[in-house]
């Protein structure tokens with residue numbers, strides 16, 4: 001540590017095709033004299049000399065010898081923040097932290113190494129050995145019980161308590177707010193998402209059904225399945241950023257839409273939360289802009305048709321398994337059966353009429369998604385007829401009739417066609 005106002009750590013990266021990490025550089029987070037956070041990052045000289053070195057991300061931390069600086073996102077570079085926990089993972093860390101006041105750097109350093117993407121963080125210049133042991137799918141019952149105890153605030157504020165120790169099993173650096181853990185089976189690594197006691201419908205089954213519906217609409221989605229554990233459904237989503245090989249797991253780099261947009265997370269600074277901007281940005285990053293432009297257009301349209309109003313930029317991601325970047329498979333698709341029949345707004349802007357989840361609005365900027373008018377209209381209209389058949393898909397995925405009725409108002413709401 002350099003002073004009371006600056007903390008630093010090393011940033012590790014698992015290079016394409018490899019299963020263990022190397023040190024990429026050093027990250028310093030300081031509080032300036034005016035009290036604002038400032039992050040600085042430098043690539044290590046030996047990393048820059050490594051012929052296999054790849055940039056941490058394609059927009060900000062490109063391979064160069066300079067010192068990068070950022071004041072956005074509390075001074076944490078987007079790509080580093082994407083590798084850290086969100087609400088859920090932070091809650092787990094807070095339970096077993098001895099310190100009461102945790103800063104952004106603590107969340108990176110204290111979080112387990114099952115994080116999304118290829119990065120890691122630590123205080124030692126030499127990266128630790130890769131994590132080989134993960135929870136098994138047979139542990140799901142225990143994990144579910146722990147997650148529930150944490151949600152119900154039944155876990156004591158005592159780092160020594162057995163239950164708090166056990167929480168380490170749940171501890172995941174995967175982002176997002178819903179309760180989850182990472183588990184392993186013979187096919188590889190999965191994210192297990194649990195229902196919450198206060199869910200209004202069987203969320204895990206509905207999310208599974210939405211992934212299937214999205215696939216029926218031609219969208220590239222993460223593979224998923226439902227496991228019934230002690231009478232409760234758990235959603236397993238195959239991790240698309242890890243691949244199992246004989247010796248261990250290879251890791252893809254992964255960054256969120258938030259990072260690609262160079263956007264802020266706070267609600268008052270959401271001016272760059274936009275599908276249209278994301279389409280522009282992706283053209284600079286991905287190796288197949290036409291393919292990914294069309295894919296992003298499909299996802300925006302799908303989200304509008306199922307009223308997925310929680311489609312914030314962290315629910316979009318880009319991955320690089322080797323050198324090239326591409327849009328990741330789609331994930332976290334949830335319908336919101338809100339009351340308004342006329343106007344619903346997505347979380348991100350989708351056209352000339354702002355965030356309005358509406359056919360005309362979605363079509364208004366088709367050119368930026370590299371689509372001509374006719375192609376764009378065909379996508380929207382085909383998808384509208386497909387989503388109109390949501391009920392069959394949802395029921396085929398085992399969603400109860402009662403739950404299907406509760407979410408009915410989410411699909412192809414009248415305002416979409418106005």
Ligand SMILES: Nc1ncnc2c1ncn2[C@@H]1O[C@H](COP(=O)(O)OP(=O)(O)OP(=O)(O)O)[C@@H](O)[C@H]1O
Nearest residue numbers: 116174175176177178222238239240241314331332
């Ligand atoms: N199949 C996957 N493979 C790799 N990473 C994934 C996968 N699915 C999700 N992620 C990562 O995990 C994070 C959390 O997942 P997800 O969005 O499903 O959780 P959530 O708790 O429902 O999120 P939210 O807070 O948006 O409701 C995502 O933001 C993404 O970074």
Ligand SMILES: [Mg+2]
Nearest residue numbers: 176314315332
């Ligand atoms: Mg999410």
